[in-house]
Amino acid sequence: MWDKNVREFFDARAALWDEKMVINEEVIRIILDKAGVEKGKDILDVACGTGVMIPFYLQRDVSSIDGIDISPEMVKIAKEKFESENVKFYCDNAADFDYKKLYDCIIIYNAFPHFDEPLRLFEHLTRHLRKGGTLTVCHGMSRERIIAHHENVSHVSHLLPEADELKEMMGKYLRVVSVISDEEMYLVSGIKE
Numbered sequence: 001m002w003d004k005n006v007r008e009f010f011d012a013r014a015a016l017w018d019e020k021m022v023i024n025e026e027v028i029r030i031i032l033d034k035a036g037v038e039k040g041k042d043i044l045d046v047a048c049g050t051g052v053m054i055p056f057y058l059q060r061d062v063s064s065i066d067g068i069d070i071s072p073e074m075v076k077i078a079k080e081k082f083e084s085e086n087v088k089f090y091c092d093n094a095a096d097f098d099y100k101k102l103y104d105c106i107i108i109y110n111a112f113p114h115f116d117e118p119l120r121l122f123e124h125l126t127r128h129l130r131k132g133g134t135l136t137v138c139h140g141m142s143r144e145r146i147i148a149h150h151e152n153v154s155h156v157s158h159l160l161p162e163a164d165e166l167k168e169m170m171g172k173y174l175r176v177v178s179v180i181s182d183e184e185m186y187l188v189s190g191i192k193e
Contacts, residue, residue, distance in 0.1 A: 003070060003093055006071075006114050007072070009153070009156045010049070012073075014049075014071060014077055015073070015077075017074065017077070018050055018077075023052070031109070031136065031185065031187060032056060032060065034136065034187055035105050035138070035189055037057060037060050037105050037107070038062070039060060040061070041060075041104035041105050042064045042066075042102070043057050043065045043066070043103060043105050043106075044099065044107070045065060045067040045107055046094045046108040047094065047108060047109075047110075048069050048074070048078060049078070049110075050077040050078050050081065051067060051078035052110075054082050064086045066088050066090065066099065067087070067088070068089070068091075068092060068097055069089070069090075069091060070091070070094070095115065095121040103133060104130055104132075104133045106128070106136070107138065108136070109138050110138075112137045113150055113158050114158075115158075116158070119172065122169065122170055122172070126174060126192060129192045130192070132192065133191070134189055134190065134191055136187065136188070137166060137170070137186075137187070138187040139185060139187075140185060141184070142184065143160050143163070143181055143186050146186065147160060162181070163179050163181035163186060163187075164179070166188045170190045171190070174193075177190060
């Protein structure tokens with residue numbers, strides 16, 4: 001039921017998603033630096049939506065980008081925007097999908113509260129991460145603003161945990177190397193050892 005609610009919620013908003021998106025490029029730069037996104041890396045963008053982060057990955061000359069989202073409408077728009085051999089999109093639940101490859105960087109940007117079982121998600125994604133690769137949960141705004149933003153959509157989002165709580169969850173699978181929670185952003189990033 002959770003997946004169905006999330007899928008329907010984002011399908012209904014896909015057409016206007018890009019118009020409503022607010023991007024702070026300096027925060028994005030910090031996120032990508034902390035996540036280790038650089039030339040030659042293979043990237044997995046979890047809950048990629050309409051592909052908001054794709055141009056920022058491409059600017060860093062990454063080797064490949066796979067985006068996954070549970071919303072068919074979001075994926076449809078992303079595919080229309082980015083026609084490139086090294087950019088692929090999949091429509092599925094990120095915690096179940098068989099990626100058939102390993103990634104250097106897995107990023108969950110502005111989406112973590114919409115996952116129903118975070119530990120299962122971390123366990124699954126870690127299996128698809130190369131040794132030395134990073135998994136990063138991040139938001140382009142403060143935890144308080146995320147919570148306020150999701151106040152009326154509790155049927156499709158959970159409370160974003162305190163950064164230290166997320167660090168503890170992620171630490172079951174990865175060595176956490178970056179934690180930021182301030183007025184500008186929220187980020188927890190770990191490395192697979």
